[in-house]
Amino acid sequence: MGWETIREEIIALKEKRNAVILAHNYQPQEVQEIADHLGDSFELAHLAASTDAETVVLCGVRFMAENAAILAPNKTVLLPEKYAGCPLAETITADELREKKRQHPEAAVVCYINTTAEVKAESDICCTSSNAVQIVNSLPEEKVIFVPDRNVARYVAARTDKKIIPWDGQCITHQRVTAEEIKKVREVHPDAMIAVHVECPPQVVEQADYVGGTSGIAKFARESKTSKIIIGAEMGLIYRLKRENPGKQFFLLSPGLICPNMKATNLEKIRQALVNMEPRITVPEKIRKQAFKALEKMLTIIP
Ligand code: CIZ
Numbered sequence: 511m512g513w514e515t516i517r518e519e520i521i522a523l524k525e526k527r528n529a530v531i532l533a534h535n536y537q538p539q540e541v542q543e544i545a546d547h548l549g550d551s552f553e554l555a556h557l558a559a560s561t562d563a564e565t566v567v568l569c570g571v572r573f574m575a576e577n578a579a580i581l582a583p584n585k586t587v588l589l590p591e592k593y594a595g596c597p598l599a600e601t602i603t604a605d606e607l608r609e610k611k612r613q614h615p616e617a618a619v620v621c622y623i624n625t626t627a628e629v630k631a632e633s634d635i636c637c638t639s640s641n642a643v644q645i646v647n648s649l650p651e652e653k654v655i656f657v658p659d660r661n662v663a664r665y666v667a668a669r670t671d672k673k674i675i676p677w678d679g680q681c682i683t684h685q686r687v688t689a690e691e692i693k694k695v696r697e698v699h700p701d702a703m704i705a706v707h708v709e710c711p712p713q714v715v716e717q718a719d720y721v722g723g724t725s726g727i728a729k730f731a732r733e734s735k736t737s738k739i740i741i742g743a744e745m746g747l748i749y750r751l752k753r754e755n756p757g758k759q760f761f762l763l764s765p766g767l768i769c770p771n772m773k774a775t776n777l778e779k780i781r782q783a784l785v786n787m788e789p790r791i792t793v794p795e796k797i798r799k800q801a802f803k804a805l806e807k808m809l810t811i812i813p
Pocket of ligand 1: 623
């Protein structure tokens, strides 16, 4: 089946299933183009909770579809590629978090959005790349267990008076960027600004002009007077940035910035998901209710 036919079928199926297609900023171009909305996990969670559509096609990785299922239990949530996982989310289990909580009973638990529903259910509040510092600073506790990304934990620790107890997880994609790469890029493009994801290693973050999540980077790109911006985040973001800023140039900081899980979704899988109404993501009700509290608290603090 040709691309155009697949696209037309998806549009017809969307109507038939009363579906909305939500795509993460890291998705491939063809997926971004067919999506009704693009965003980071925070924005996608908001959209899943507020849409009138009965079916949410979540083009991203499993924890993002779980977020939609947690926030919108009456909707059918489809993850077109059922094996699209997140290695960062998989660095911690609910049992491991329970053990950490036993070691630090006085600490609040903040989980980064890249976590399983089970880990969210064990957490007091969730945060994303766009609001981690604000969320931590909003808590009354002086100690905070921050899971699972150690680089985000370190970034937050430098911007709060609270004691941060990190977990040793990392995003294998953003962890690949090196201090040498950013140094070299500065030499070759002295006129460019460098914007990097907060999950990058500290030696990279320290040398960047802007540090944030994908939506923050998109805002920075829109508002920056500079016409050349080097991006230290998963390569899918570049497509959105180029589309939104036709007069500016964007380059990828490192060739390693590609997440295979984010690239596992394509148009044909979206079509099949809407035909079969599978793979469907659900979360057991007991876990869903607990995880809902952590997500809802974040959405209440940062509406
Ligand atoms: O918050 C998200 O969606 C993640 C995991 C990355 C980003 O900055 O968009």
